[in-house]
Amino acid sequence: MKADVDPNVIVYFGGQYMPMHEANIGILTHALHYGTGVFEGIRAYWDAGEQELFVMRPRDHYVRWKQNGGILHIDVPLTAEQLCDITVELAQRNAFRTDLYIRPLAYKCAERIGVALDEQDAFFIVALPFGEYLHSENGLHAGVSSWRRIDDNAIPARAKICGAYANSALASDEARRSGFDEAILLNESGHVTEGATCNLFMRRKGQLITPAVTENVLEGITRDSIMELAARELGLEIQERPIDRSELYVCDELFLTGTAVGLAPVTRIDHHAVADGAIGAVTRSLRQLYVDATHGRMPAYRKWLLPVYRGAQPAERNEALKKETSLA
Numbered sequence: 258m259k260a261d262v263d264p265n266v267i268v269y270f271g272g273q274y275m276p277m278h279e280a281n282i283g284i285l286t287h288a289l290h291y292g293t294g295v296f297e298g299i300r301a302y303w304d305a306g307e308q309e310l311f312v313m314r315p316r317d318h319y320v321r322w323k324q325n326g327g328i329l330h331i332d333v334p335l336t337a338e339q340l341c342d343i344t345v346e347l348a349q350r351n352a353f354r355t356d357l358y359i360r361p362l363a364y365k366c367a368e369r370i371g372v373a374l375d376e377q378d379a380f381f382i383v384a385l386p387f388g389e390y391l392h393s394e395n396g397l398h399a400g401v402s403s404w405r406r407i408d409d410n411a412i413p414a415r416a417k418i419c420g421a422y423a424n425s426a427l428a429s430d431e432a433r434r435s436g437f438d439e440a441i442l443l444n445e446s447g448h449v450t451e452g453a454t455c456n457l458f459m460r461r462k463g464q465l466i467t468p469a470v471t472e473n474v475l476e477g478i479t480r481d482s483i484m485e486l487a488a489r490e491l492g493l494e495i496q497e498r499p500i501d502r503s504e505l506y507v508c509d510e511l512f513l514t515g516t517a518v519g520l521a522p523v524t525r526i527d528h529h530a531v532a533d534g535a536i537g538a539v540t541r542s543l544r545q546l547y548v549d550a551t552h553g554r555m556p557a558y559r560k561w562l563l564p565v566y567r568g569a570q571p572a573e574r575n576e577a578l579k580k581e582t583s584l585a
Contacts, residue, residue: 268382
């Protein structure tokens with residue numbers, strides 16, 4: 258999705274709230290040259306009926322972000338709860354009443370030449386109005402990329418390391434130049450991993466199947482949410498295992514999940530229709546369940562949501578957040 262960004266939107270940078278146009282980094286910043294940063298993506302959904310903005314699983318995202326920053330020896334000094342409070346404050350200061358994409362990024366901030374890591378770290382958080390990332394109402398046409406997914410022993414795909422996303426950018430660019438909506442990447446073993454920016458599920462022989470996190474995929478929070486909805490609400494058996502490329506051609510349903518995309522059906526893969534080429538019943542059901550859960554319409558999943566405007570005060574909110582189920 259391309260959108261004009263208001264330079265006056267309030268961001269959190271250098272420990273302060275300020276307009277985006279005042280938040281700048283130097284041209285020698287280490288992360289700019291060497292990709293030494295770790296980011297997150299968090300969604301917030303506006304529900305017009307409740308007149309409320311719900312942030313989706315923010316504590317889980319911030320816990321993951323802090324853990325993954327440790328891979329590059331980047332320290333984010335605030336707790337997940339404090340980061341949640343900043344996120345709410347950003348939404349309130351900007352008076353957002355629309356869907357948002359929230360981007361925290363922690364990075365090596367030294368301004369110098371030299372690839373070696375040091376102890377100079379910084380972070381910022383930006384929240385922006387953000388609608389649909391991939392237009393998937395009628396299903397996506399995905400293509401298997403000639404680019405292979407980076408290996409855990411090269412750059413861990415389970416962490417959103419900035420430099421690693423050159424891999425996703427190459428695959429995504431190739432897909433679009435070839436007329437596809439999204440890329441599907443294989444690992445060096447030839448097994449399906451995920452999309453350029455999202456996890457992958459297929460339904461085959463009554464099972465919902467997704468690659469295991471050991472197949473060089475992101476440990477997705479949306480992935481985890483969809484697995485919980487599928488098991489609890491639809492009674493589906495979920496299997497995590499390697500997927501062969503050719504299985505995508507003979508599966509019953511196929512879809513992608515991620516913070517930006519939500520749940521996006523895939524109706525064609527390479528030049529093969531998925532089943533009859535229509536969005537499958539399970540995919541439709543799961544997509545609606547996810548929309549309802551993220552907009553506060555399912556009481557059982559309110560545990561995932563942090564309300565911005567009618568939520569508890571920070572101290573109370575922190576206690577509620579501690580009760581959320583976090584990813585290991």
